[in-house]
Amino acid sequence: MITAVNDFLDDLRGGRMAEAPVVTVEQGQLQGRVVNSPTGKAFYSFQGIPYAKPPLGSLRFKSPQPPEPWDGIRDATAEGNVSAQIDFLKKEYIGDENCLFLNVYTPNLDGEFLPVMVFIHGGGFVFGSGNSSLYGGDYLVEKDVVVVTLNYRCGVLGFLSMNTPEIPGNAGLKDQVQALRWIKENIHNFGGNSGNITIFGESAGGVAVSLLTASPLTKGLISKAIIQSGSALSKWSMQKTPIENARNLAKILGCESDDPEEVLDFLNATSARELVEAHEKLTPMDLFPEVTNAFGVVVEKEFPGVEAIITEPFIDLLTSGRIAETPIMIGSTSLEFAFERRSDDLQAFIPEELNIERNSEQALEIAEQIKNLYFKGSHTGVESLPEYFELLSDNTINVDTHRHVQYLINVSKKPIYYYKFDYVGELNISKKILNTFGLTRAMHMDELGYLFRNDLQKDVEPTTLDIKMRERMLRLWTNFAKGGNPTPDENHYLTVTWLPVTKDNLYYLNLGQELSLGTNPDKEKMDFWDSLYSKYYRIWDHPRSNNDEVVLKSSEPKIIESYSETVTVYSESSAFTESHTYVSETTEIVKENNEIVSETHEFITENNGEPVETNEVVAEVSENHEAVVENNEAAVENNETVVESNGTVEENNEPIVENKEGVVKNVEVVEKNEIDHPKVEEKIEEPVKIEESHPTPVTAVLNGDRKVQPRPSNEIKMVSRSNGAPKDVIRANDPPEDDLPKNIGVNKFVNFFESLGGKK
The missing domain is CATH 3.40.50.1820 (Alpha/Beta hydrolase fold, catalytic domain)
Structure with a gap:
């Protein structure tokens, strides 16, 4: 050969x-x-x-x-x-x-x-x-x-x-x-x-x-x-x-x-x-x-x-x-x-994945260290x-x-x-x-x-x-x-x-x-960068995927005539305001040309702070590690975890959810351009506890009389990594196209509360 x-x-x-x-x-x-x-x-x-x-x-x-x-x-x-x-x-x-x-x-x-x-x-x-x-x-x-x-x-x-x-x-x-x-x-x-x-x-x-x-x-x-x-x-x-x-x-x-x-x-x-x-x-x-x-x-x-x-x-x-x-x-x-x-400005060379705020004490100190290391x-x-x-x-x-x-x-x-x-x-x-x-x-x-x-x-x-x-x-x-x-x-x-x-x-x-x-090329400089990553880099602070919304086509007919709705959520809880800056949140949803504008709902998991995207009408809350607020920040005690479901928003603006800590006082609905048309109604159901292994779907109500049960294939499950840290929330057998009607308003409410206790 x-x-x-x-x-x-x-x-x-x-x-x-x-x-x-x-x-x-x-x-x-x-x-x-x-x-x-x-x-x-x-x-x-x-x-x-x-x-x-x-x-x-x-x-x-x-x-x-x-x-x-x-x-x-x-x-x-x-x-x-x-x-x-x-x-x-x-x-x-x-x-x-x-x-x-x-x-x-x-x-x-x-x-x-x-x-x-x-x-x-x-x-x-x-x-x-x-x-x-x-x-x-x-x-x-x-x-x-x-x-x-x-x-x-x-x-x-x-x-x-x-x-x-x-x-x-x-x-x-x-x-x-x-x-x-x-x-x-x-x-x-x-x-x-x-x-x-x-x-x-x-x-x-x-x-x-x-x-x-x-x-x-x-x-x-x-x-x-x-x-x-x-x-x-x-x-x-x-x-x-x-x-x-x-x-x-x-x-x-x-x-x-x-x-x-x-x-x-x-x-x-x-x-x-x-x-x-x-x-x-x-x-x-x-x-x-x-x-x-x-x-x-x-x-x-x-x-x-x-x-x-x-x-x-x-x-x-x-x-x-x-x-x-x-x-x-x-x-x-x-x-x-x-x-x-x-x-x-040498702060420009601080790796952005270290999440160090510009002009902070740490950033200025690192910039000075970079200057001393690289410049005579x-x-x-x-x-x-x-x-x-x-x-x-x-x-x-x-x-x-x-x-x-x-x-x-x-x-x-x-x-x-x-x-x-x-x-x-x-x-x-x-x-x-x-x-x-x-x-x-x-x-x-x-x-x-x-x-x-x-x-x-x-x-x-x-x-x-x-x-x-x-x-x-x-x-x-x-x-x-x-x-x-x-x-x-x-x-x-x-x-x-x-x-x-x-x-x-x-x-x-x-x-x-x-x-x-040789060994250890540029050792002094690489040791410096190693020390920065060792001190500041936290893998759980970074999203597991890109930050943009999932865009899925819906085969459901687009309904709802033109109107806009403003939902304002206020908090008076001193326990929560001491550790969070989220005192109030206002979101406006505008529907035009007889279309439902699809929303992106990002649920923040508490243990790692990473955004997990979902367009489902299922909200999963674990009593042990996904409570809305925890420990001294808790505004709802024991079994009073709040889960919002699609339902009816009271027109008289009565308080929707009340508890003895007063996290949510009311939800104010301001109707613009009111005309006679079917309205998407929302209401707060009783607290729901959803088991991880068998999530319970939540009923979506459209036009007041049409009910759609989310398919079992769209259930959300929480998966744990081998080291015990939570992995991404994933959908089991999620089809490539989501033909469910979009959930109106519910996820904004839940997302807000999860953000209160989800990031430390």
Whole structure:
């Protein structure tokens, strides 16, 4: 077998490859071409291969569908469209919605033994492509691996989320999963081993790789992962309010409606170019990394039968060990970013997830600590820019990479290889596309110039040391892809053994002019950030999913003529006002054009403070740990927990609920625009105790005589984690579309009282 392989490689070197190679995949036949690498070695190239159905028309914003077969031999000698986007360098619109294509580069079409390396491009999930203008696989293929690059939907086209089963979000990431499924099924036709697939990516591509290692959708699809200058822990990669972002985008385009369904219809009717240009206005690329991308990754809502990339925060997946079976190589450059300073306030660098109030005593103290740690003197002025860039790079990439490694150490069953790229040469890409301010440091994307062939460096003459560094990088990356060990043996190029990190030693490989193995890179600075997270970060203070409302279509006829209702709730309880600022709350519900405006009801669970969304007419109250108010703040004692049900609001404004603590004195109903029409009536039933295992549905009353029993499948259940902490409230067998009439007013009342005792 080895002799046959060597003979075949000799044939390649002799140029005896077929001039028009044809391979057969599941969808049909592909004709590629033979090309020569910069060193003169020939390999096979297949480009513009569709891995999914074009995401056009009704498929816009939705998860990718498997590709359709074709007749005859499809030409695969030219690259496919890139995603619709604003070109980063030229600042002009390019690309197309029909962009789900991949490229395969291979030295061998016979056999099924070569490792496969799948690269995912960066670009902040807004721009970029896997095309050979930047990511030519020429050098990697020379190391006997099959290289795959791919395009995926970027920006709003790839990451719009309406929190619905139809458009839950992360379509661009699901494009990548669909590509991996296609590769798994077909790569053996290109000489690749479908059982040995390594994914690697840089910047947003690194974020994507980190997410794919955690997603249940990639189970059985990937063997190893390389994460370069990006982690899903980074705030710039995520969007927390997707529906608000969609509304804001629509407003830029001229849509005045706030109704999510109308916003979606408007965006579907808008051209791809207009969407992309409006996205650029909403979050300009030149503000990265200061501004979080409006259309990035979301933590998806769970819907039965709907595939999701992740349905809980990445940090939960990372710390729980669900990435434990994947060998990982992870690292960053010594200096990632050099952006112009827009503010001298160092409080801007305090991670927002620490929930430290700006200008508070703690925030000012931390800002002073940051100044003392990063700056030798003043933190303003031109002379402090190099120090500022270090702080910016740590805040954007390096701290999250460090945290990613630290979390992995505690749970991983596979090796973790940590690196720092610190080499400056002629092939550093930052010299061509970034403002380096004259700094001689390795910056964002610089390592890519030593892994890929690209058009930016056509006229660059690499030095002898540059060529040596490229050889080192290629060997480290492909050795890891082949067997999971980047330095299986020492040689002229790989002069040290790269040790994986352990709980006792944070080993890392420094990729400078020479290779060296060290421990704890930037120890003083990373220790400082570790101490901040240890002191202030509380995982239970963060929502388990994105903060926007679930939008579900109702098949019930929309009723109720135009009227508006104001409900004012007052509290006179001194016990409750001492510890809460919620003295009064006024909410106004406006119904127009014979429609019921659907409401979002967020129940706050008491133990972890996280919002749990529901549109049901069932309120679950546990006597032990979900009482409205507790201990000294209790306004209702023992069995006097108040649960509001749909019923009749007394027109004479008599007190609705009274108890000896006087939490609720009355509910005042102010009728506007009164006319003769059926009214939605509300009343307060007797206190109801609902058992967790068998929740009791509450009767909804519409028009005074029509009663609807909520379906058992919409019951709410409380699930406990293994450590005893409550998990999300979930619905059992919740159907993708909710055809129940919307509950009017009840949840606002309950939500208010739960907020009194729910947060400490």
